[in-house]
Amino acid sequence: MSLTESIIPDDRVDKLTNEEISRYSRHLLLPQIGLDGQEKLKAAKVLIVGTGGLGAPLALYLAAAGVGTLGIVDFDVVEESNLQRQIIHSTRDIDRPKVASAADRIKSLNPEVKVITHNTRLTSENALEIIEDYDIVADGTDNYQTRYLVNDACVLLGKPNVYGSIFQFEGQASVFYAKEGPCYRCLYPSPPPPGLVPSCSEGGVLGVLPGIVGTIQANEVIKLIVGGGNSLIGRLLLFDAWEMKFRELKLDKDPGCPICGKKPTIHELIDYEQFCGLKPDHEEEPVETIEAKELKQRLDAGDKIQIIDIREPHERAISPFAGAKPIPLGQMTRRIGEFDDTEDAVFLCKVGQRSVFAIRALQEAGYKGKLLNLKDGVNAWARDVDNSLPQY
Amino acid sequence: MAKVLIPTALRAFTDGSSEVEGAGKTAGEVITAVTESYPEIQKHLFDEEGKLRSYVNVFIGDENIRNLGGLDAPVHEGDVVTLVPAIAGGRP
Ligand SMILES: [Zn+2]
Numbered sequence: 001m002s003l004t005e006s007i008i009p010d011d012r013v014d015k016l017t018n019e020e021i022s023r024y025s026r027h028l029l030l031p032q033i034g035l036d037g038q039e040k041l042k043a044a045k046v047l048i049v050g051t052g053g054l055g056a057p058l059a060l061y062l063a064a065a066g067v068g069t070l071g072i073v074d075f076d077v078v079e080e081s082n083l084q085r086q087i088i089h090s091t092r093d094i095d096r097p098k099v100a101s102a103a104d105r106i107k108s109l110n111p112e113v114k115v116i117t118h119n120t121r122l123t124s125e126n127a128l129e130i131i132e133d134y135d136i137v138a139d140g141t142d143n144y145q146t147r148y149l150v151n152d153a154c155v156l157l158g159k160p161n162v163y164g165s166i167f168q169f170e171g172q173a174s175v176f177y178a179k180e181g182p183c184y185r186c187l188y189p190s191p192p193p194p195g196l197v198p199s200c201s202e203g204g205v206l207g208v209l210p211g212i213v214g215t216i217q218a219n220e221v222i223k224l225i226v227g228g229g230n231s232l233i234g235r236l237l238l239f240d241a242w243e244m245k246f247r248e249l250k251l252d253k254d255p256g257c258p259i260c261g262k263k264p265t266i267h268e269l270i271d272y273e274q275f276c277g278l279k280p281d282h283e284e285e286p287v288e289t290i291e292a293k294e295l296k297q298r299l300d301a302g303d304k305i306q307i308i309d310i311r312e313p314h315e316r317a318i319s320p321f322a323g324a325k326p327i328p329l330g331q332m333t334r335r336i337g338e339f340d341d342t343e344d345a346v347f348l349c350k351v352g353q354r355s356v357f358a359i360r361a362l363q364e365a366g367y368k369g370k371l372l373n374l375k376d377g378v379n380a381w382a383r384d385v386d387n388s389l390p391q392y
Numbered sequence: 393m394a395k396v397l398i399p400t401a402l403r404a405f406t407d408g409s410s411e412v413e414g415a416g417k418t419a420g421e422v423i424t425a426v427t428e429s430y431p432e433i434q435k436h437l438f439d440e441e442g443k444l445r446s447y448v449n450v451f452i453g454d455e456n457i458r459n460l461g462g463l464d465a466p467v468h469e470g471d472v473v474t475l476v477p478a479i480a481g482g483r484p
Contacts, residue, residue: 144480167479170400188478189446203401238476240400243410249454249476312404330404330432 006227007135007160008040016042020112024066037226038066044225045069047134049122049150051102052076053210054140054164054217056088061218062138063106063113067225070106071134073118074098085207122146124269127153136224138162138217140210144191145272151176151184152269155259160233162220164213169206169242171213174232174251175220178260181234186254186261191276202350209241287359289375290346292384299323306345310358311378319378319389321348332358333365341369350392352377394422394467397474405433414473419450420463422473437475447478 016024016039027033027041044067048055051074062070076098078089086098093101099117106115118130122141131137131153139150139161147165154161160177163184176183216237223229238247259266273279290298298305309316309324316326327335329349339345339362347355352375359371374380382389396414398406406412412429414422427434437448444450450457451474457465467473 142480144478147480165479168400170479172476172479187449191480192445192447192478236476238474240410247454247474249451249474250456252456252459254458328404330407333432 004228006037006040007224008043012043013039014042015039020066023112027065032228033226040225040227041066041222042068044136045071045134046221046225047071047073047131047137048140049073049137049146050140050142051086051088051098052082052140052142053085053166053205053207054214055102055138056086057211057214058138058140058218058221059088059102059106060109061215062221063110065218065222066110067113067221069114069116069134071116071118071130072099072102072106073120073122073130074102075119075121081201085205085210087211122149124149124272127269128157131157131159134159136160136162136221138164138221140164140214140217143276145276145278147184148191148275149269149272152259152266154178155183155185156268160224162217162224162232164210164217166205166209166213168203169209169240171209171216171239171241173213173216173220173237173239174235175224177233178253182251182253183257183260185259186257187236187251189254189258193277202354206241209239212241213239287356287373288371289352290372291375292380295346295374295381296385304343306340306343308345308347308358310347310349310355315350318392319382321378321381324348327358329354329358329361332361336362336365336367339367339369341367344370344372346372346374348374348378348381350377351379393469394471394473396422396426397472399475399477399479401477401479402433402436402475405436406430416467418463419452419457419460419465419467419473422467423450423463423475436477449476450474451476 024038027038028035046062046067048058051072059070077095078093078098078101080094082089088105089101097119099119103115103117106113127149137150137154137159141147151161155178158179160175162175164173220232223231234251236249236251255262258264307324309321309326310329312328347358349355352373355373359373362371379391382391393413393415396412398410398412412426414425416422416425423437437445439445452465452467452471
């Protein structure tokens with residue numbers, strides 16, 4: 001499926017100035033863009049949700065391309081560990097709001113671009129109001145609840161949602177535009193339970209991967225604006241940077257989709273934290289935790305404790321935990337026989353999120369001994385007990 | 393035999409393999425064969441009732457099995473089965 005019409009109405013278009021003609025001459029020389037296309041770019045308003053790994057190339061390329069108005073939404077500040085991939089921010093921007101840092105960079109690249117900063121988290125309360133003013137939304141967020149929120153708001157407002165997401169070496173891209181094809185919910189009716197898929201902060205991500213995927217998104221945004229070409233509507237592009245393979249899959253609209261199907265049941269924005277299982281489920285027993293300092297005291301007192309490091313070998317090497325027995329998460333239930341259920345067992349990972357899943361897996365497998373989660377993981381141990389270890 | 397492509401997010405459960413083999417005449421049989429070789433992946437693909445999880449899509453070639461009869465979709469010798477889970481990217 002492809003869309004050939006520009007989504008920018010002709011009556012919003014203004015002529016280019018001579019300065020603009022010089023600046024964008026390499027676009028004007030392309031018959032597929034030309035003066036008409038560049039005028040459409042100038043008239044276009046694009047909202048970029050998230051100014052992280054995907055948002056960085058999106059914002060830079062769209063600004064360079066002459067998109068007239070760029071909105072950027074983020075509530076975060078620049079952290080040192082962002083700089084490995086979020087190339088719109090610089091070392092001197094550490095601790096600044098991401099939208100401020102991004103706006104400065106966009107302005108220095110192309111002063112003609114109107115930048116609207118939304119220094120806030122996108123929520124069910126503000127999403128429709130913010131998105132309404134834009135022609136296209138580019139989703140560069142990093143969590144499921146915002147992805148469903150962006151999807152639903154775009155479907156309700158009839159806007160195209162240019163989608164990209166990344167994990168480790170792998171990316172996905174598509175254009176969800178319910179008027180013309182499927183939406184995000186048609187592909188994924190509901191999200192995985194929290195923590196099942198590790199986040200980039202736990203799972204890692206190749207720095208250039210969001211550069212590639214975000215640039216693909218920018219390409220799709222430009223085609224929607226100028227019209228023509230073959231868009232990713234109805235197609236899911238999979239990219240594996242390690243294998244260096246692109247694969248393309250067909251996506252169809254799901255007639256049973258709760259928001260864009262034949263009989264929609266969602267007519268307004270919902271509570272996405274609840275939808276994504278981020279509010280505690282009362283049926284589920286909380287996992288017992290232990291603080292790093294308390295673990296240290298118990299070990300010093302000579303308590304017999306089984307300490308289980310659920311990290312893979314390459315990750316253990318970053319900040320090794322002396323005396324822990326390594327059992328990677330993927331092998332936990334298979335190795336249930338190696339535990340002694342008369343002794344407390346403490347589970348650890350980087351920040352104490354994946355280790356919860358190890359505990360749940362053992363509980364489900366019928367393990368009866370006491371299971372404790374090291375609160376905030378090895379990073380807490382490095383912070384509170386052993387300062388010689390790095391936090392990562 | 394069908395080739396089953398394992399996405400990065402699920403490779404922790406296939407001892408790191410990005411491609412595994414599964415024998416079977418339907419999508420369901422092929423995936424079940426994979427879960428027999430790698431039991432830890434089972435609960436990430438199927439729910440308690442044995443239904444495919446809604447955040448995992450299965451494609452044979454470039455077609456979603458939803459359009460081919462679901463888990464009963466026929467798999468032919470040499471077909472490539474791709475598992476496509478939702479990924480969010482970034483922080484939790
Ligand atoms: Zn839909």
